[in-house]
Amino acid sequence: MKDAYRFPDLASIVRIVQITDPHLFASDDGRLLGVPTIQSFQAVLDAIQQEPFDYDFILATGDLVQDHNREGYHRFAQMVKPLKKPIFWLEGNHDLQTQMHNALALYAQIQPHKQILVGDKWQVLMLDSHIEGIPKGALSDAQLSWLAEKLAEYPERNVLIALHHNILPTNSAWLDQHSLANPYQLATVLEPFRHNIKGIIHGHIHQEVDSEWLGYRILATPSTCIQFKPNCDQFTLDPLPQGWRELELFPNGTIHSRVKRLMHNTFLPDFNGWGY
Ligand SMILES: Nc1ncnc2c1ncn2[C@@H]1O[C@@H]2COP(=O)(O)O[C@H]2[C@H]1O
Numbered sequence: 001m002k003d004a005y006r007f008p009d010l011a012s013i014v015r016i017v018q019i020t021d022p023h024l025f026a027s028d029d030g031r032l033l034g035v036p037t038i039q040s041f042q043a044v045l046d047a048i049q050q051e052p053f054d055y056d057f058i059l060a061t062g063d064l065v066q067d068h069n070r071e072g073y074h075r076f077a078q079m080v081k082p083l084k085k086p087i088f089w090l091e092g093n094h095d096l097q098t099q100m101h102n103a104l105a106l107y108a109q110i111q112p113h114k115q116i117l118v119g120d121k122w123q124v125l126m127l128d129s130h131i132e133g134i135p136k137g138a139l140s141d142a143q144l145s146w147l148a149e150k151l152a153e154y155p156e157r158n159v160l161i162a163l164h165h166n167i168l169p170t171n172s173a174w175l176d177q178h179s180l181a182n183p184y185q186l187a188t189v190l191e192p193f194r195h196n197i198k199g200i201i202h203g204h205i206h207q208e209v210d211s212e213w214l215g216y217r218i219l220a221t222p223s224t225c226i227q228f229k230p231n232c233d234q235f236t237l238d239p240l241p242q243g244w245r246e247l248e249l250f251p252n253g254t255i256h257s258r259v260k261r262l263m264h265n266t267f268l269p270d271f272n273g274w275g276y
């Protein structure tokens with residue numbers, strides 16, 4: 001495991017952009033349920049650059065590729081280059097850990113670090129919840145003990161935790177079977193540091209959430225490709241446009257955050273699709 005990445009000299013408010021679940025293909029015209037994921041990702045990246053939000057770094061929270069092809073990671077790296085800020089990443093269920101690590105390691109902008117120390121008030125911890133080959137997630141004993149160690153290392157810092165899988169149900173049976181399988185093991189690790197944990201962010205469910213779990217704030221973010229409609233027991237797509245999330249971390253531990261979406265609906269999916 002890499003050492004911490006340190007941002008020593010940021011302004012007092014830390015600004016982060018989260019992008020998630022781009023599901024890129026090796027080929028230019030790869031489509032997920034009708035959505036050309038490279039074009040929709042490009043549209044989101046263009047929109048991020050048109051916003052006045054002056055972010056310090058970017059979190060990419062998994063499912064970067066769809067077709068189990070390492071070329072998707074090179075595409076990702078080339079596409080995010082104009083964003084110019086450091087990018088941190090974690091694995092989703094569609095990612096191939098070795099290929100992801102090896103491909104992304106070739107780009108100086110993309111950081112392998114999972115502990116990000118921001119100024120002297122915050123740390124961001126990136127967890128790997130993917131289980132090779134299946135959609136649901138879990139935090140391994142190694143991940144849980146790494147988390148416990150990093151929380152104990154800086155007991156005076158506020159903490160933002162990022163992972164791919166959802167902890168809270170979406171009230172959609174088809175999707176909830178693929179949630180994080182061991183949330184109570186996570187809760188046990190977090191409990192001694194309850195007052196430090198200011199937020200947990202994730203992707204995977206392709207929908208916006210700003211809610212609470214055991215008193216912890218939970219934020220989920222739309223995908224840059226297809227959207228899942230909440231509260232549907234059968235697989236159901238949502239016509240909402242693609243999106244991303246802005247986060248502002250304040251020195252007193254407050255998090256201000258909002259989801260942004262494309263202002264147009266160019267990338268509507270095929271609503272007859274039943275899954276993938
Ligand atoms: N119709 C479906 N029923 C159940 N699971 C599905 C269906 N379609 C896709 N999935 C899985 O559910 C996962 C949810 O988001 P992911 O993008 O991680 O990948 C998806 C697939 O692995």
Ligand SMILES: [Fe+2]
Nearest residue numbers: 063092093204
């Ligand atoms: Fe996922």
